[in-house]
Structure formats: structure tokens, C-alpha cells
Amino acid sequence: MSRSDLVARGAASTASQPGPLSPPRAAYATLWEQSRGRLHPEADSPSRTPFQRDRDRLIHCTAFRRLMHKTQVFVSPTQDHVRTRLTHSLEVAQIARSMARTLGLDEDLTEFLALGHDIGHPPFGHTGEEALDAVMAPYGGYDHNDQALRVVTKLEHRYPDFEGLNLTWESLEGLVKHNGPLIGDRPKAFPDESALPRTIRAYNRRHDLDLTRFAGMEAQVAAISDDIAYNHHDLDDGLRARLFSISEASEAAPHVGAAFRRAADAHPQLDVGGRLAHRREILISEAVRSLIGDMVGDVLAETKRRLAALRPQTVDDIRGADAPVVAFSKDMAVKEHALKAFLFRRMYRNDLVNGKRRRGRQVVRALFKHYMMRPDELPPPRAATASASDEADRAVLVSDYIAGMTDRFAMREAELHTGLKSGLV
Numbered sequence: 001m002s003r004s005d006l007v008a009r010g011a012a013s014t015a016s017q018p019g020p021l022s023p024p025r026a027a028y029a030t031l032w033e034q035s036r037g038r039l040h041p042e043a044d045s046p047s048r049t050p051f052q053r054d055r056d057r058l059i060h061c062t063a064f065r066r067l068m069h070k071t072q073v074f075v076s077p078t079q080d081h082v083r084t085r086l087t088h089s090l091e092v093a094q095i096a097r098s099m100a101r102t103l104g105l106d107e108d109l110t111e112f113l114a115l116g117h118d119i120g121h122p123p124f125g126h127t128g129e130e131a132l133d134a135v136m137a138p139y140g141g142y143d144h145n146d147q148a149l150r151v152v153t154k155l156e157h158r159y160p161d162f163e164g165l166n167l168t169w170e171s172l173e174g175l176v177k178h179n180g181p182l183i184g185d186r187p188k189a190f191p192d193e194s195a196l197p198r199t200i201r202a203y204n205r206r207h208d209l210d211l212t213r214f215a216g217m218e219a220q221v222a223a224i225s226d227d228i229a230y231n232h233h234d235l236d237d238g239l240r241a242r243l244f245s246i247s248e249a250s251e252a253a254p255h256v257g258a259a260f261r262r263a264a265d266a267h268p269q270l271d272v273g274g275r276l277a278h279r280r281e282i283l284i285s286e287a288v289r290s291l292i293g294d295m296v297g298d299v300l301a302e303t304k305r306r307l308a309a310l311r312p313q314t315v316d317d318i319r320g321a322d323a324p325v326v327a328f329s330k331d332m333a334v335k336e337h338a339l340k341a342f343l344f345r346r347m348y349r350n351d352l353v354n355g356k357r358r359r360g361r362q363v364v365r366a367l368f369k370h371y372m373m374r375p376d377e378l379p380p381p382r383a384a385t386a387s388a389s390d391e392a393d394r395a396v397l398v399s400d401y402i403a404g405m406t407d408r409f410a411m412r413e414a415e416l417h418t419g420l421k422s423g424l425v
Contacts, residue, residue, distance in 0.1 A: 120148030
């Protein structure tokens, strides 16, 4: 289906919509009235825009609920206060929606993309993805963005007339392109369509997602909000878990030290050497809040500078730009890199975290090997389909099943079917 056909379909499907109330949007925003529509046409809602419906469908789907028990950094955390994929996604959505409102973007589309950006992650965080990618290497590998598209276009079964959630073109575009174009000579892009992950490649042939260009600003805001959220909330979790100290983080990332000094100067009663332990916790909260605010302010200022230079009149001007419109300033990018490098060394590669990462990797590998040998032990209807499939198709079905697991369910399944003691809790 050509892009012009999709535009015509979108215009025809939205021209008569009554127009639910929504904040004013800029000309360069992604306008729901001009949506390119859904793969399977549906009647319009009298009370919600297409992007509101997409967000609501995501919130009600099974894969979104499972994020509650999927790892952010700590594997199957026993502490109640550390982040999970779900709480992280909610925090990303809060930051993203605030920036979208300031920039005059569609808040509902932005919120959908922020809430859904991790929907394709397997159990055990990036370790689980690395393990699945390794065992799936003979069959095309594993990519969480590709899996996200697979979840919302195929694996969710909630409607009688189609597989998946039947989301709008704009939501799907943002889901797969929030980090930039997927085809071309840009970083992390694929050289051509044949190199794309399987689901994106197949879906794009049915519903052209314009993979050589950027997504709209809503997707770009969601992507940078993810960076802002996980950097500072991982700093917060790491400090509270005492994986490193305030002084160590401050030395590695001087802007972090400056934020703690500002917080301490403004609130001298928060003496970290005092007898009341909660004073340290409040100081951390105050400093992290300040750091997030500084980074959000920087993104808004840099984005407005780029908008002034580009002078976009429509979202198509945003898609056709030579670089992202939503970005950090050069100075903030250096600070963000310093914090990220420190967290990589002291948190993501911490011995305590690493030990559980290794066990998580073993669980994924053991489950994959088991279900490939015993597809009849998959739940119906996967069991019958996998048993009758060739090796490559069976591997995809097994991968889908494992990718959908929560950390704790994967550990229980590994112990039940393989006897592997996870040692993760």
C-alpha cells in the first residue's frame, strides 16, 4: 500500500470526526485529524481521538500489565521501591507528556509512545534480550523494538476481526522509529529493507511505515524522555541500594555533585551525616528532581532553537529533517554521557547485579532449549502449532512465549521444566 493511499484513507476516515476536546497543537505536531488510519478500517469514536484510543488499547492489553513484573535493572527485585518496567514507563510518560504540552504536540500520542516503548522487552532486562538474541541468532535474532511491533500487531488477541491492537499508522511509526530512521546510513539504521528484523520487514510491506525518515516529534520526545528517566531514576535506585555513594557519583559526573550541593545549600537540615536516615533519602530525591528538571529544560530550549532554524510547517517537515528536532544541547549531551558511563560501570556492571544477570541468562537459555525439544509443553494453542512447525517457525513461537514472560514466571518455569534453580530471589 503506497503512502499516498494511506494519506487518502486517513483523510477520509477522520474528516467527519466531531473533534474531542484537546489542548491546542502546533502546526508541526502530529494531527489526529490527518491520521493515515489503521490497517483494518474501524468506525470513529465520538468521544476519543484515534491516538487516545491507541493509548487506551495499550493500557488494557496483557503485555502492558506484565511490565509490572519485568526487570528494569534489578532482576526480580525483592525491594518494593526499586523500578520495574511498568513504573519506569509511567515515569517516562510523565516527563514526555509535560514536554509535549510545552511544545504544542499531541499529548495522547506522546503518552502512548512513552508507555509502550518497552512493551517488547523480555524478562531479565537487557540480559534477557541478549540471551534471546543469542539463541535466536540462527533464526534471525531478537530485537525488542521488532518484538514491540509483533506484540501490538499480532500477539495480542482482544478483537474478533483482527490480530493485535490495530493501532494507527502514526502510533506504529513512532513505536519502531522513535530512535530514528531504520533504513539508511544513520547510526543504528539498517542498510536496506532486506536487513530489517522480521516483523518490521513483513509489516512494512503491508503498511508502509516510511522507514527512511524520522518519526514525528511525539516519538522523539518519548525517546529522549526515556533517556532522562532511566539515567536519573537508575541513579536514584543505585544510591538507595548503596551500590555507590553520593560522593562517588558526584566525582564521576560533576553536574550531579552540583545538584547535591544546591539541594544541601537550600535545605541545610538535610545533613547526610545526621542521625535520621530519611534525611539522606530526601536529599537524594531533591537532587534527582533538580537533575531531571535541568535536563528537561535543556531539551526544551535546544528543541525550540532547532524549530526556529527549521521553521517546520507540518509534521512532514519534521520527518524530512536531516537530524532529530528534539535533542540535548552539546553541553548537556556531555553531562548525560558522563552520568551514563558512571552508571554503566558502577550499577549495570555491579557484582551484585552481574551475578543475577548471569542467572537470568541461564534461565532464558534453558527455557529456549527445553521448549525447542518439547514444544508440546507450550501452552495451547502454541503447543499444537509449534509441534507441527519447522525448526525456524518453532523457534519464533518459543521466543514469543519466553519474551512475554515476567521475571518470576520465567524462574518458576525454568525450575519446573529444567530443574534449574534460578537463585534470583
